[in-house]
Amino acid sequence: xxxxLGFAMIATFLVLIMLKKMSPIAALVLIPALFCVAVGQxxxxxxxxxxxxxxxxxxxxxxxxxxxYFGVMIDVGLFDPIxxxxxxxxxxxxxxxVVGTAVLAAIVSLDGxxxxxxxxxxxxxxxxxxxxxxxLVVMTGVAATANGVMNTLPWGGxxxxxxxxxxxxxxxxxVPMIPALGVGLLFVFVLAYVLGRRERKRIGYLTxxxxxxxxxxxxxxxxxxxxxxxxxxxxxxxxxxxKGAGGASKSVxxxxTGGxxxxKGVDGASKSVxxxxKGVxxxxTxxxxxxxxGSGERGGSLAAATAGTGExxxxxxxxxxxxxxxxxxxLYWFNAALTVALLAAxxxxxxxxxxxxxLGAALALTVNYPKMAEQKERIAAHADNVLNVAGMVFxxxxxxxxxxxxxxxxxMADWLVGAIPEGMGPHMAxxxxxxxxxLTYFMSNDGFYFGVLPVLAEAGAAHGVSPLEIARAxxxxxxxxxSSPLVPAVYVLVGMAKVEFGDHxxxxxxxxxxxxxxxxxxxxxxxxx
Numbered sequence: 001x002x003x004x005l006g007f008a009m010i011a012t013f014l015v016l017i018m019l020k021k022m023s024p025i026a027a028l029v030l031i032p033a034l035f036c037v038a039v040g041q042x043x044x045x046x047x048x049x050x051x052x053x054x055x056x057x058x059x060x061x062x063x064x065x066x067x068x069y070f071g072v073m074i075d076v077g078l079f080d081p082i083x084x085x086x087x088x089x090x091x092x093x094x095x096x097x098v099v100g101t102a103v104l105a106a107i108v109s110l111d112g113x114x115x116x117x118x119x120x121x122x123x124x125x126x127x128x129x130x131x132x133x134x135x136l137v138v139m140t141g142v143a144a145t146a147n148g149v150m151n152t153l154p155w156g157g158x159x160x161x162x163x164x165x166x167x168x169x170x171x172x173x174x175v176p177m178i179p180a181l182g183v184g185l186l187f188v189f190v191l192a193y194v195l196g197r198r199e200r201k202r203i204g205y206l207t208x209x210x211x212x213x214x215x216x217x218x219x220x221x222x223x224x225x226x227x228x229x230x231x232x233x234x235x236x237x238x239x240x241x242x243k244g245a246g247g248a249s250k251s252v253x254x255x256x257t258g259g260x261x262x263x264k265g266v267d268g269a270s271k272s273v274x275x276x277x278k279g280v281x282x283x284x285t286x287x288x289x290x291x292x293x294g295s296g297e298r299g300g301s302l303a304a305a306t307a308g309t310g311e312x313x314x315x316x317x318x319x320x321x322x323x324x325x326x327x328x329x330x331l332y333w334f335n336a337a338l339t340v341a342l343l344a345a346x347x348x349x350x351x352x353x354x355x356x357x358x359l360g361a362a363l364a365l366t367v368n369y370p371k372m373a374e375q376k377e378r379i380a381a382h383a384d385n386v387l388n389v390a391g392m393v394f395x396x397x398x399x400x401x402x403x404x405x406x407x408x409x410x411x412m413a414d415w416l417v418g419a420i421p422e423g424m425g426p427h428m429a430x431x432x433x434x435x436x437x438x439l440t441y442f443m444s445n446d447g448f449y450f451g452v453l454p455v456l457a458e459a460g461a462a463h464g465v466s467p468l469e470i471a472r473a474x475x476x477x478x479x480x481x482x483s484s485p486l487v488p489a490v491y492v493l494v495g496m497a498k499v500e501f502g503d504h505x506x507x508x509x510x511x512x513x514x515x516x517x518x519x520x521x522x523x524x525x526x527x528x529x
Contacts, residue, residue, distance in 0.1 A: 001039070009035040010442050013027050019502070024485065024501045025392055029395050044406075048405030052396075056393055059354075060389075061358070063389050065357035066119065068382055069342075070119040072365060078335045079123055082104075082124050086100050086128070092131075093196075098195050102145075102146045105117055105121045105147050109147045111343045112156040113346060118493035122493065125139055133203050140499050142195065144482045144504075148478045148512060149188060151478045154170040154174050158449065159475065163471070166471050172468060173468065173471045177523065179526050179528070180526060180528055184522065335368070342360045388491070393491070400444060414455075416439070416452075417452070426463045428463060429460065429465055429470055432456045432473040433473035436516070437480050437516050438477075444486055472528055472529045478516070483509060
């Protein structure tokens with residue numbers, strides 16, 4: 001009974017958020033509460049929630065202060081050289097932009113923390129995606145999948161959990177898996193290239209000069225306001241129809257308007273006289289056109305991309321603006337040294353990660369903005385992200401608390417393990433690798449590695465399968481795990497990228513699952529598992 005209800009609860013949650021019938025926070029809270037009552041344990045709901053909140057509170061604290069810290073580092077210009085370097089590499093080519101996203105996410109993932117990776121990657125790449133009218137779910141999907149592969153580093157979490165659960169050495173698990181993980185990362189780069197080609201076909205290819213249209217020549221369409229025209233004016237679409245980045249014609253440095261009308265911002269969508277142009281993912285597309293920006297952008301769109309800001313007045317993102325008042329060029333090397341020291345302390349585990357980010361955020365604010373008013377302004381600037389992510393984490397605590405407290409997780413895991421045919425005993429490494437995909441997606445890493453993995457290892461040992469092979473195979477599902485609704489870092493990713501979680505899930509799950517299967521296949525081919 002608990003097994004069926006457990007799967008039903010997870011399925012209900014995923015269906016509702018992917019169909020956008022409920023917000024993730026509401027779904028994470030209300031659905032488990034309803035199922036807790038349905039299994040007859042409503043009286044224990046409070047205990048389950050408090051237990052879940054207690055376990056996730058350190059994660060919420062870490063994310064809160066990490067957002068403040070890296071938000072300040074973005075404000076002071078620490079990552080501006082990286083953004084400029086990526087821009088030079090990308091040359092306004094969607095293929096290079098998507099591949100650059102994968103490379104950047106993989107490199108930053110070396111610190112072992114997903115939220116850090118997503119904050120840096122989104123802050124660097126978001127202006128390019130907006131400027132070129134590219135689909136933002138491509139950015140979130142590629143970044144999450146690349147980070148998932150790199151999350152298997154010994155200091156990233158899963159490898160250490162597997163080593164602890166099976167009493168093995170982390171190096172013995174990870175080092176032999178390097179070739180398989182390398183194949184998985186290479187597959188992510190190939191996937192990024194393919195998705196980039198798809199984006200290039202959809203929006204076309206711009207030269208670097210076209211992409212870097214001066215901000216004064218741009219036309220911004222903002223929420224509830226009219227168009228702000230620069231010297232570039234507006235480009236009139238023939239026949240009264242406006243076509244955006246996915247259509248046949250492009251407007252660079254101006255807004256496309258139909259029938260000679262002026263583009264007008266209404267609730268985040270740009271409308272023309274001859275045909276309705278709708279802003280999707282930063283691109284303006286005409287009614288009846290065939291393009292889809294793919295992300296359902298909230299709160300306003302860009303009819304023409306702005307250079308140096310990445311977003312208009314409504315978004316407030318100041319990615320590359322060289323004149324923003326928050327820059328602190330004289331403190332660049334101090335901020336760089338502080339960030340390197342912080343990441344090194346994380347890897348060496350000198351202090352708990354929440355404490356490190358708390359100290360780092362306080363020090364960064366104090367040194368870069370000595371005045372109290374400036375500090376309050378910077379904290380307020382990042383309050384939205386902090387509230388959204390922390391709220392999502394505590395909402396997820398309700399979900400995980402009920403899932404664990406009612407015994408649903410244990411019954412689901414026991415059912416899956418019990419369903420393994422006896423004849424598959426000698427192939428338990430393969431079975432573990434396959435099961436790691438759904439189990440690490442629907443469960444926390446702690447639940448899988450400490451609750452399920454020992455059972456699988458014991459079953460494998462009865463048929464002569466080494467616990468090392470079981471542990472290595474268990475890492476295969478991490479590419480998919482990083483997009484799980486139970487991973488707090490994914491809410492940092494979709495929140496900063498302004499992408500709906502349901503859109504991210506629909507786009508990413510299939511590619512992430514395929515990447516996990518590639519890692520597993522490579523491990524089998526190389527004789528690692």
